[in-house]
Amino acid sequence: MDKRTPLYETHVELGGKMVSFGGFEMPVQYPAGVIKEHMAVREAVGIFDVSHMGELVISGPDALSELNRILTNDFTNMQVGRIRYSVLCNENGGCVDDLIVYKMAEDKYLLVVNAANTDKDREWIKAQIKGNVDFNDISETVGQIAIQGPKSKDVMTKLVGDESLLPEKYYWFTPYVTIAGVQCLVSQTGYTGSFGYEVYTPAEGVVTVWNAMLEAGKEFGLLPCGLGARDTLRLEAAMPLYGHEMNDDISPLEAGLDFGVKMNKEDFIGKSGIEAKGEPKVKRVGIKVTGRGIAREHCDIYMDGEKVGETTSGTHCPFLGYAVAMGYVPTEKSDVGTKLEIDVRGRRIEGEIVPLPFYKR
Numbered sequence: 001m002d003k004r005t006p007l008y009e010t011h012v013e014l015g016g017k018m019v020s021f022g023g024f025e026m027p028v029q030y031p032a033g034v035i036k037e038h039m040a041v042r043e044a045v046g047i048f049d050v051s052h053m054g055e056l057v058i059s060g061p062d063a064l065s066e067l068n069r070i071l072t073n074d075f076t077n078m079q080v081g082r083i084r085y086s087v088l089c090n091e092n093g094g095c096v097d098d099l100i101v102y103k104m105a106e107d108k109y110l111l112v113v114n115a116a117n118t119d120k121d122r123e124w125i126k127a128q129i130k131g132n133v134d135f136n137d138i139s140e141t142v143g144q145i146a147i148q149g150p151k152s153k154d155v156m157t158k159l160v161g162d163e164s165l166l167p168e169k170y171y172w173f174t175p176y177v178t179i180a181g182v183q184c185l186v187s188q189t190g191y192t193g194s195f196g197y198e199v200y201t202p203a204e205g206v207v208t209v210w211n212a213m214l215e216a217g218k219e220f221g222l223l224p225c226g227l228g229a230r231d232t233l234r235l236e237a238a239m240p241l242y243g244h245e246m247n248d249d250i251s252p253l254e255a256g257l258d259f260g261v262k263m264n265k266e267d268f269i270g271k272s273g274i275e276a277k278g279e280p281k282v283k284r285v286g287i288k289v290t291g292r293g294i295a296r297e298h299c300d301i302y303m304d305g306e307k308v309g310e311t312t313s314g315t316h317c318p319f320l321g322y323a324v325a326m327g328y329v330p331t332e333k334s335d336v337g338t339k340l341e342i343d344v345r346g347r348r349i350e351g352e353i354v355p356l357p358f359y360k361r
Helices: 008-013 034-043 063-070 115-128 152-160 203-216 227-236 271-277
Strands: 017-021 024-029 046-049 054-059 083-089 095-105 108-113 134-137 142-148 173-179 182-187 196-202 223-225 282-289 300-303 306-317 322-330 339-344 347-354
Touching (some): 008 024, 046 227, 063 115, 083 115, 083 271, 173 196, 196 203, 282 306
Antiparallel strands (some): 046 142, 054 108, 054 134, 300 339, 306 322, 339 347
16 A cells, blocks of 8 residues: 655645655646646756655764765764765665665764655665664655745745745755745755755645745746656756665766765775676666667667667656656767767657766856
8 A cells, every 4th residue: 555745735735746756656747747847947946755765763872984984975974064975885785775875963864765765775774784873764744845846945934034044055955944934944955956955844834835835936937846857857867766876786986976985985885796706797887879779777778789778767858848867788889979879669759868967066
């Protein structure tokens, strides 16, 4: 039985088309449609219910040393109020999940994990913990809204009354911000490639904050957005998605996530597995479809008539106006400008490797 976020009834009232995703009933789109929702986030502002995401808290005297041992990034010099991306690896160096870490206090960190992986991640981390820490899953008590797009600051400033109350920089957060009488944590983060914020509320306050955003955003062209636009936006921005660009066999270095992996750390779970693999033999690449058609995931990639890899995600990008895909090919065949073909339901369409991300604001 799928769970429902506190905003479920609100989505239904707004005409959201509900689907099963990550163990939740979520809106895939609203009456405006995926293309208009996508364009709102690129040109104006859109809001997403992301209350299905998981929130885990690790605190105590050994919180820092445990994070450094369990995750791939280095949190040693992280300031309170900062956010850092990381990967959770298995012993073989494959990706268990990717996540973002908020430093709440010197001995307290909030981990935000993918909805479908919350239970798996919680149990994995719990099994790895050795030190003196408290570790809690607070997902049920938290609501979360992503407000994304160039006009998101206008809407948020209208709601909070003073721009200085909002986080100034990307991957920073402000812990106590009042919106419509609800105390929220606001971070300058997102999964769309556009400027924006993510707003964490008590579960019981998320409907109030959502409705306040809808009202405040009317003059700025705000639209509620569903999973469909969330996927086209993240793909246009070449952001990897667990189960597509990442899985238990792909290392974060193969996935191009080396910025979140500190191999010079003394040790972390998966470090020896990544080292044993050596230099990555495959690489995540961006593909612009130059022929007629749209590639999706699990399409074979051919070069000179030989199958060399497979796509992991693909779509038509409304803002860019053409189809793209991401996939894995051998490192020696991954140069930008390389021509290839993608097998789409038995028909091969032409493509070309292009730099990532496809879209950058």
